[in-house]
Amino acid sequence: MHSTSPEAKPEKEVSAGIITTRDRGDYRAYLLLKHANGGHWSFPKGHVEEGEVPKEAALRELAEETDLTVREFVSGVSLETSYTFERAGQKVFKTVIYFLGIVSAESRVVLSPEHLDYLWLPYDDARRRLTYEGDRELLDRAEDKLRQSG
Numbered sequence: 817m818h819s820t821s822p823e824a825k826p827e828k829e830v831s832a833g834i835i836t837t838r839d840r841g842d843y844r845a846y847l848l849l850k851h852a853n854g855g856h857w858s859f860p861k862g863h864v865e866e867g868e869v870p871k872e873a874a875l876r877e878l879a880e881e882t883d884l885t886v887r888e889f890v891s892g893v894s895l896e897t898s899y900t901f902e903r904a905g906q907k908v909f910k911t912v913i914y915f916l917g918i919v920s921a922e923s924r925v926v927l928s929p930e931h932l933d934y935l936w937l938p939y940d941d942a943r944r945r946l947t948y949e950g951d952r953e954l955l956d957r958a959e960d961k962l963r964q965s966g
Contacts, residue, residue, distance in 0.1 A: 833861025
């Protein structure tokens with residue numbers, strides 16, 4: 817008789833972030849960060865800590881990673897994505913909740929050691945630079961919402 821061990825349940829993880837934009841006069845620019853862990857281009861985000869709600873975590877992460885503060889949030893758009901990955905042989909199911917935030921045009925980015933570089937890019941360039949398709953879809957939804965709201 818042999819026993820079969822049940823497959824380990826995936827670990828669940830929740831992060832929050834801000835798709836950050838600012839007005840550059842003749843165009844809207846989106847902030848992308850190049851992550852030191854993997855070198856991918858994405859939006860500012862991080863783990864929701866115990867006792868935090870996602871919006872608080874998103875604001876904290878934006879401040880920690882870039883030293884930016886949001887001037888205004890754009891509501892009425894769902895910016896959530898989920899994916900799975902493996903960490904140390906364990907499957908992880910991750911949900912990331914993004915908020916759409918506007919910072920002042922003269923805001924200056926101060927990068928944390930978690931990132932190698934940053935860029936403020938117009939929509940089309942940002943879409944090309946993002947590493948993951950899921951992030952491109954989020955950017956599309958953010959841009960659609962901003963175009964609708966004028």
